[in-house]
Amino acid sequence: MKEASPSKAYALHLGVIVLLFALSFVLPEYHHGLLARIMVLAVFAMGYNLLFGYVGLLSLGHAMFFSAGLYGAGLAVIHLGWSVPAAFAAGLACGALLALVIGLLALRTSGVAFMIVTMMFAQVFYLVILYLAAWTGGDQGLVVPQSARVLVLGDTSLGLTNPTVRYMSALVLFSIVLLVTLGIVRSRYGRVLVAIRENEERTKMLGYDIFSNKLAAVVVSGTICAASGAAYALLFGYVGSTFASVQYSILPLLWVLLGGAATTLGPLIGTLFMYYVVDVTSGYTSAYLLIVGIALILLVLFFPRGILGTIRQRWLGWLP
Amino acid sequence: MMPLLTTKGLSRNFGGLRAVDGVDFALMPGEIRAVIGPNGAGKTTFVSLISGRIQPSSGMIVFDGADITNLPAYARVRLGIAYTFQITSVFANLTAYDNVALPVQRTLTDGRSKGAVHAGVMAALERTGLADRAHMPAGQLSYGHQRLLEVAMGLALKPRLLILDEPTQGLADSEIDNFIGLVREIAKSATVLLIEHNMPVVMQLADRITVFNAGKILAEGTPEQVRANAQVQDAYLGTTP
Numbered sequence: 001m002k003e004a005s006p007s008k009a010y011a012l013h014l015g016v017i018v019l020l021f022a023l024s025f026v027l028p029e030y031h032h033g034l035l036a037r038i039m040v041l042a043v044f045a046m047g048y049n050l051l052f053g054y055v056g057l058l059s060l061g062h063a064m065f066f067s068a069g070l071y072g073a074g075l076a077v078i079h080l081g082w083s084v085p086a087a088f089a090a091g092l093a094c095g096a097l098l099a100l101v102i103g104l105l106a107l108r109t110s111g112v113a114f115m116i117v118t119m120m121f122a123q124v125f126y127l128v129i130l131y132l133a134a135w136t137g138g139d140q141g142l143v144v145p146q147s148a149r150v151l152v153l154g155d156t157s158l159g160l161t162n163p164t165v166r167y168m169s170a171l172v173l174f175s176i177v178l179l180v181t182l183g184i185v186r187s188r189y190g191r192v193l194v195a196i197r198e199n200e201e202r203t204k205m206l207g208y209d210i211f212s213n214k215l216a217a218v219v220v221s222g223t224i225c226a227a228s229g230a231a232y233a234l235l236f237g238y239v240g241s242t243f244a245s246v247q248y249s250i251l252p253l254l255w256v257l258l259g260g261a262a263t264t265l266g267p268l269i270g271t272l273f274m275y276y277v278v279d280v281t282s283g284y285t286s287a288y289l290l291i292v293g294i295a296l297i298l299l300v301l302f303f304p305r306g307i308l309g310t311i312r313q314r315w316l317g318w319l320p
Numbered sequence: 321m322m323p324l325l326t327t328k329g330l331s332r333n334f335g336g337l338r339a340v341d342g343v344d345f346a347l348m349p350g351e352i353r354a355v356i357g358p359n360g361a362g363k364t365t366f367v368s369l370i371s372g373r374i375q376p377s378s379g380m381i382v383f384d385g386a387d388i389t390n391l392p393a394y395a396r397v398r399l400g401i402a403y404t405f406q407i408t409s410v411f412a413n414l415t416a417y418d419n420v421a422l423p424v425q426r427t428l429t430d431g432r433s434k435g436a437v438h439a440g441v442m443a444a445l446e447r448t449g450l451a452d453r454a455h456m457p458a459g460q461l462s463y464g465h466q467r468l469l470e471v472a473m474g475l476a477l478k479p480r481l482l483i484l485d486e487p488t489q490g491l492a493d494s495e496i497d498n499f500i501g502l503v504r505e506i507a508k509s510a511t512v513l514l515i516e517h518n519m520p521v522v523m524q525l526a527d528r529i530t531v532f533n534a535g536k537i538l539a540e541g542t543p544e545q546v547r548a549n550a551q552v553q554d555a556y557l558g559t560t561p
Binding site: 188191192194195198199201202203204205206207208209210 | 371373392393394395397398402403405409410411412413414418421422423425426427437473477
């Protein structure tokens, strides 16, 4: 938020991106694939964090923005035979449009009512997907054919099923969204968003139109989540209604809380942590959710502001 | 000269209570006007109606020749009506710098250069004597400094009308003297509407005083006229000796 010393923050973020790039060459196959998935889902968490962490709006319906991107991109490929870039753009457009409409309606409420309203809209979206089974595949979902998942760039064509291409595509998306988020939260607009979170009434009396600022944040947040969904459909080839269910509205909240709300890198850390705790524990016992639960309780006890949030509070005040 | 602000028949009911009751009020550009009155007289409700935080039940508000009765609060701020809160309402978790940057960045018309925000913020902080505390979180400032920060935020809006709601409440006597100087300084470039309980401050600062009682204007005039007004003495200053 301070205008001074931005270089440290940018260096850190670029360092994380370089590290993720380097990991691509050393990770064993299984973890390589898992990390690609985590990066795509971390984009989902970053989109959620923008609204929840910075503006303080707790939505319980972000699964609809993720799945708007997922279905927008997936169905464009499957039914319309669109190319990968066009399908990705379609996914983004669906998410942005949906976020605009939902924002216009849901932002008439605040607090608990906002949570309930967003959750209800997400449920409607979920049920509509099931209802339109002829196009969406209902609860079975649809597989995006491998033949269509090819990114043509000039003369070269890159198969998105190739692990390296997939990893690098996920990394490119992740990096762009990370830097965009960093740019937003350090900008004047970011300062206004935080001001709204801290004291809405006061911000209004400084001459800011709260509604349009919030609406813009919902649209940006929804579009980022849709980008994650669209990338998921194109990179992993599956479009399913599970991604529109309540579970996928809760997960980004959990990831963000774990990693640290209102920190730019928290969503990545939260997603990474959650995935690996599940991954490691489920290798030992079928009761892995018990261990996940205990891990979460310990984390809340000792890192009440999430991993990065607590680190920032105690040691590194300059973290964005 | 045309008044900067006028209200006609301005009223606001809370249930059966008429907190502001048919007030006709006019404020000339450049003056320092104090609004006084006993607790519950409707002073804060009255300025809240002007700033747009509360909608009137009936009546009309005209600012600089334009009817602003139906404008939302943020749009009135943009026209130049700034309101500083009675209960200190700074952004406690943000630095003093960021607190002032919020109004500064909104009023900038060039909208681009970072230098302009920085210069504007430091100017407002220096005017209120807070420049050396720019990077402290506002919540860690002393109460008196938080009040000054509140004024700095109001100043940074470059208002044409600055509404100060009990600005000296909770300030030490030494701080009050500085404050009086600051308000005089502000009044060179803006019209000031001041709700104040501290009578010495009112008598020193105000060009004119408006006395509220039970939602209505009881009297209005120069400090001397108001001081001599028997009705005011009965209602507010205590009965005549």
